[in-house]
Structures are given as C-alpha cells and as structure tokens.
Amino acid sequence: MGEALAALLRARELDPGDRAVEREIERARQAANLDAAELAPDPLAALVRWCRRLHLSLAALLLTGISLALHAGRRLLPRARRLGLAGLWTMAAALAVGVLPLVASLARPTAVVVRRGAPLLEAASPTAAPVGALREGEVVPVLDDGGAFLHVEDSSGARGWAHAADVRRLDRPPSP
Amino acid sequence: MRRLLGALALLLAAGTPALAESTVRADVDSRKVGVSDQVELTLVLEGDTNLAQEVSLPLLRGLRAVSGPSVSTQISYVNGAMSQRRVYTWVLQPTAVGKAEVGGFDVKLAGGPQSTAAIPIDVVAGSVRPAQPRANPLDPFGGQDPFDGMLGRRSNRPPPKVLVKAIASRDRVHVGEPVLLTYYVYTQTTITNLRAADAPQYPGFWSEDLGQPEGGPRGEPATLDGERFERYAFLRKLLFPTRAGTLTVPAATFHIGVARRSLFDADQNVARSSEALTITALPIPEEAGFSGAVGKFRATATLDKTAVALGEAATLRFRVEGSGNLKWIDKAPALAVPGAKVYPPSTTSDLKPGPNGITGSKTWEFAIVPETGGTLEVPSLSFPYFDPSSEKLARTDTPPIAIAVQGGAATAGAPPQAALAPARPTGALPLRAELDPPAALLPRPSVHLLAGGLVAALLVHAALLAGPAIADRLRSRGGRTAPRRTSRAALAEIDRIRRDGLGKEAAAAALERALHDVFGPLENGGPAPPGERERAARAVLEEVRFLRYAPQLGDYTDKIREVAARAADLVRRWS
Structure with a gap:
C-alpha cells in the first residue's frame, strides 16, 4: 500500500490536474486507514501543486513582459498616456500572481513511508537506536537529506532518521 | 404462618380417621382478558388433599406462566367434621390475541386421580381491566405491609437482589465455529437502566453483535440457589474462536439502575459483573487451498451468457451459501479459463448473523473475456470447508460450464499454448518512456527565474517612473537641453x-x-x-x-x- 500511495502521490506531483489520480489517492488513503492530514503534512505543498497546475510562474513572467512592452509603447507614443497606466496595472497583476509561487517555494519537501513499521532512528546510522515506527503510507516532511538516511518528522511530531529505502521522496523521480 | 397451618393440618390429619370426599376444581379469575392483562389460575383441592404426585401446570395454549404456583392450605371443622382445602395459584400472561386455553389438570391424589375440564379464555387486544397487583386471595394485603411502600419503611425485609450472568451456548467448539454468548440480568426488583461499564472484550474471538431478542427483552422466571428471580436476556454475542486453545471470555461489568422501593427512596445504581467463562477451541486442519471456512456450505456457479462474441466479456458468478464463518473468507477461488482472460473478481454478500451462526451467501463475480474462438470451458470450482459435525474437511464443487465464443479462429481440441497466453494489446509492449508523463506543453519556469524576472521588472518600472523627473532636475541644473x-x-x-x-x-x-x-x-x-x-x-x-x-x-x-x-x-x- 505504501508503494501504491507513493506512486500515486508522485503522479499527482507530475500532473496536479489529474482528477483520476486524486480519486485513487483517496481510495488508497481509506484502504490504508490514514487520516487526510497524514497525507498532507505541509499546507504549502497544496499551494505548490495549485501554482503548478495553473502555471502561475509562467503567467507572472508573461505579465511582467507585457508590462514592460506597454511602457516601451508609452515611450514610443507620447500621446498614448493610457499605455503607461496599463503597464503599471499589469505589473501589479504580475506581482500578485508571482508572489504565490514564491511563497509556495517555501514548502518543505515530503516523502512517503513505503515500508510497514519502518523504524525512526535516533541518528543517521544503521546501528542507531529506533525512537519509533512510521506508518506505512504516511507522508512525512523531509527536514534533511543525508544520502542513505532522511531526517523526517512523523505526524505525532517525533523527529528522527529514516532509511532512504523506507521512504520515497515526492519531489524527485524515484531512483531506478 | 403457612408452615404453622400445614403442621397443624398434618397433626390433625394424623388424628383423624376419615376425611370428607376429595374434590378438585380449577378456574380463572376472568374468561375474557386483554393481551396485556394477566390471568390468575387457581386449582382448589378439597377433602383428602394428600397427593400421590406433585401438581404440575397443564398444557397452556396462548398463555405462558409468569409466576407460580403459590400454595396455601386451610383446615376447618364444621359441625364436628373436618375439612381440608389446598389452593394452588399461578399467574398467566396471554401471548397473543385470540382464543387461549388452560388445559385440564390431572391431579393424582392418594385416593385416586382427579381431573378438571379445560378452561377457554378469550384474549382481546389491549387491556380490559385496570392493572392491579396480583395478590394472594387469602391475604388482603397480598403479603405486603400496606404502609411499607407509602412511608418507605425499610422494616426488616432484605433488599432485592440483582445479578448478571453470561451463559455460553457451549464450551467446546472448533476454531471458526460459533458460540452464542448471552448476558442475562437476574432481578427481584424493577430495573430502570442497564449499560455496560466498558465494552466487553473477547480476546481470541471474532465477535458479532446480535443485539437484543426480537420484541425486546422478555422476562422469564428463574431460580438461582433456591431464590426466585425474573431473568432477562439483554445482550447477545456470537463468538468465533480465531485460534485453538483454552480461551477465556473475561468478566464484563454493567451499571444497573434499580427502581426506588418507596416514595422516600432514591433510585439506586449498582454495578454487577458477569463471571469469566472458559471455552475450549479445538484446532481445524491446515491444508493447502483450505481458506478456513467452517460450517456447512454449498457452492454454485452460473454464467450470465453461454455464448459471447470474441472479446466480449461474460460474467461468472461463483456463489457459496450456507451457515458458518463465511464472513471471514475473502480469498476468491483460483480460476483460470484456457483461451480467455480472467479478471480479478468483485465480491458481494448477504450474510446475516443469527443465534445459530452467520447464514447467507457470498458471491464472487469474475469477468471472463475470450481471446480465442470456439468453445471454452470454465473448469469446476471447488470450495473446501471444515464440517464440524463430521470433524473433517469437506468440499463442494461446481460442474464445468461451456462458453461458445463466436467469431475469431476456432481452436481444434485443446487451444495451442500461444492461445493460452494472457491477452495483451496488439503492438509493442508499452515502454517506460511511454509511461512517463507527456512533455509539458507550457514551460515551467523555476522559482529563481521567476524571482529574478520580477525583481528586474520592478527595477525597470522604478527607473521608468522616477527617471524623467530625475533627468529633468539634472538637466535644469546643468542648463542642458530639454528632453x-x-x-x-x-x-x-x-x-x-x-x-x-x-x-x-x-x-x-x-x-x-x-x-x-x-x-x-x-x-x-x-x-x-x-x-x-x-x-x-x-x-x-x-x-x-x-x-x-x-x-x-x-x-x-x-x-x-x-x-x-x-x-x-x-x-x-x-x-
């Protein structure tokens, strides 16, 4: 179930607009008996997907370009005073649109637990003592990436290191 | 008092050479009652009342005994002749509207058997008389102190008893066999409330709640350690052992509300616990292909159509019905049809728990899509189960079913090995590259590019807005030309x-x-x-x-x- 959820969540990262993937994620979540919050530990992650789905970054850059073009037109056509005003408004819209992806970029990367009872270790070492166990299918924020181990925080707030084979990052393609 | 009278009667009987001739008669206090009323049945023995066999209640039709018998004996001398009289009293409750009947008594007296005629009773809906306390006809106060209830006099009567008992239908079963566990409350007073202190636990069992008996709890007279109680079943559980060994049903605690005994008493809440029970669970065989079904089952298989076009789906319904632990069984039987693709089944069930176990059926529906023409055969499907009565593994099988596939190349005899391979779409298998998401139509600029673009645009705008004013100022200071x-x-x-x-x-x-x-x-x-x-x-x-x-x-x-x-x-x- 953890592998299935990881694949579905990764699919959602790739295509946030696919509603079929959303439905399958919901089914998998119910089958795994996970709370909705356990799949969305960082609210900004939803904003990231929303921005990506609506191409807000591209829209902001396009608006910026349009604004500059309007100002250039104003310079070339001194009588067309409205071009300057339109350029200012377009820039304001570009800022309003562009601030959302910038804020969303503050979201922490997340990973899915793909192994049942994956241990949460005290340190990034195979000999470290376990401080808890992770729930299969749970999405955990990645606080640090130590190569073979990821520093994560589970839904109860416990922080520890998980083996990279037990959790799958959602912000990058799975290793072959 | 009754003992004293009895002793006096025996004493006098011993000293009396002859008694009057014996007579036996039976009657009820009303021949027409409501279904919610109660009927008092009285059997009177007069004369020589020495019994050769204890009196028992005759056959009742449309009635049930609520309490009784209460017995009273009376001895009297009239004109120098002694007469003895013994009265048996039962309280009966009609069970349904219509004709009811109290069968005739067969009383075996020492002087010979006597019998009475049957008594018909007409039972109508509701009540035809006001409810009144049933009392001993010989006691004007029915054995009660008339001021006791009004003034709340505790006197020296012991408080009424309330007990809870859990009773299992059997204490030795196989794993997967049902045990009916019934919780009874035994009471000598009115109960106003009953609830579990904690949800009862059944470690080692899979439990199904049966709820209360139909029509709500019904009282029945019961005797415990020589004391009389009314007994009500208030909770029923169907337990299935999940492992072999000696299993324990832990004690369960209930809070019981007891009605006040007088105007001046307060309602009482008492806690009562049932006793722990021990049940022995016998193992069942573990064999390959045996899914753990225990009970009695019968399997059938049906196809929604026996002729399909090539590539069209037919639905096979494999249905298992019977009584047992079918609810446990999720694994579908393995089905492979040569020359057809079989898709994983969906499952439906109409299982209902009852006092004797879970009965009903479970159906697995397979979609079968032929990949070759000709006649295909759905093989016999088998459902193994453990039969507790014979204590052996049994199996129920379905007959093979043929499907005529129209269109496509017919296979002669057994289909070739290539035809048995599962179907796949024509053309090359999808490669990993095809499974990857299609290239995005629109580029996705990075956050750094976005931030840089916005900052640059802001700087340009600032320059555009402030630039002319600054230039004019500089120009005017330097005496240079106008823009x-x-x-x-x-x-x-x-x-x-x-x-x-x-x-x-x-x-x-x-x-x-x-x-x-x-x-x-x-x-x-x-x-x-x-x-x-x-x-x-x-x-x-x-x-x-x-x-x-x-x-x-x-x-x-x-x-x-x-x-x-x-x-x-x-x-x-x-x-």
Missing part, C-alpha cells in the same frame, strides 16, 4: 498654433508655455548667466509677449504665424 519628448510635444503645440488660427492672446499664451517647457524659466536674473541659447529664447519670448499685450488694432494672423515659425526654429535648433 526629446518635451521638444517634440512643444513642436506639435507650435504647429497647432500655426494651423488653428487662434486669437493673439491665446496663441501667445500657448507659445509662451511651449517655450518654458523646452527652455525652462527664461526671466532675467536666473541662476546661471545667459548663453546664446537663452538669449535667442528670450528674444523670441519678447516677441511673444509683445504679441500678447499689443493693442487689438488689426489682424495679427500673419504675425502669429511668423512668431510661431521663429519659435519652432528656435526649438529645433536648441532643444
């Missing part, structure tokens, strides 16, 4: 003055404004000493002012055009 934009606007304005034929004041004012726009303040005594540019501008400005303030003595159109032409030349030259 190109201002010069162009001034030339356009001068050209308009020349074309539009304005009045001399208006034309002079517009020219003066255009010159100030281009050359700034041109008054004498400015911040910097005048150069050639300023001198030329001041000369034109002088002419403009002359034109403005000259008396209106003729047509100044030509003069206006001339001054405007000079001003235009001035601007073109110096700006």
